[in-house]
Amino acid sequence: MKILLIEDEIKTAQSLRIGLEENGFQVDLAFDGITGQKACLENNYTVIISDIILPQLNGVEMCKNVRKMGMNTPILLLTALGSTDEKIAGFDAGADDYLVKPFAFRELVARINVLSKRNSIIREENKTLIFADLILDLDSKSAKRNETTIELTNREFDLIKYFIENQNKVISKKSIAEDVWNINFNTGTNTIEVYVNYLRNKIDKPFSKKLIHTSHGMGYILKSED
16 A cells, blocks of 8 residues: 655654554655645555645645646645644545644554545446556456557456556566466466566557566566656
8 A cells, every 4th residue: 555645844754654664554755745746646646644734835735736636545634733624624625534743653544544445445436447647447448548548458457457456566476377367377487478568568668657667586566657
């Protein structure tokens, strides 16, 4: 589960990241509202956590902006102020939850878990999976990238769906064989490499930004950065 944490107090941000990573989350950091907003729009996060008082752009305005641009990732706002008016302003901007500082760390983890489940439900209701500029329609089993339709076979579709569901994680060939196609992995064949290459030719080759990367000696990883 990948989380974006937007917090301008560096010690607080580092402390929260360490705690979240110890609980199994992958965490990206941003230290101001402009950088945080850019990260929101360029990456696919499960949950976004943002302080309200931030340099350059406050958390409420950042939340309002990304909602206007169509991003529906759950957003949890953090603040030292807990007035009703401030909470209403945050919710009106499109925030999903609100946590007043100081807070118990386990409460933060609990709220992240609730929001992540909500995100999964929303994606299931929409019948789409989204990663960066790649969109999968689960009903029609079709794919688009940058509004360009990509023709995929059933096996290719199942493979890219698995990559998106496990985005930013290194996936072994054994996992692909067993989880995607329910077969025992045979080290003597190159079936996995062949299908990953098929996907790359369709998903990556026509576009400037590559999504499917090789983790040498370990497997593959779907990530939006180079």
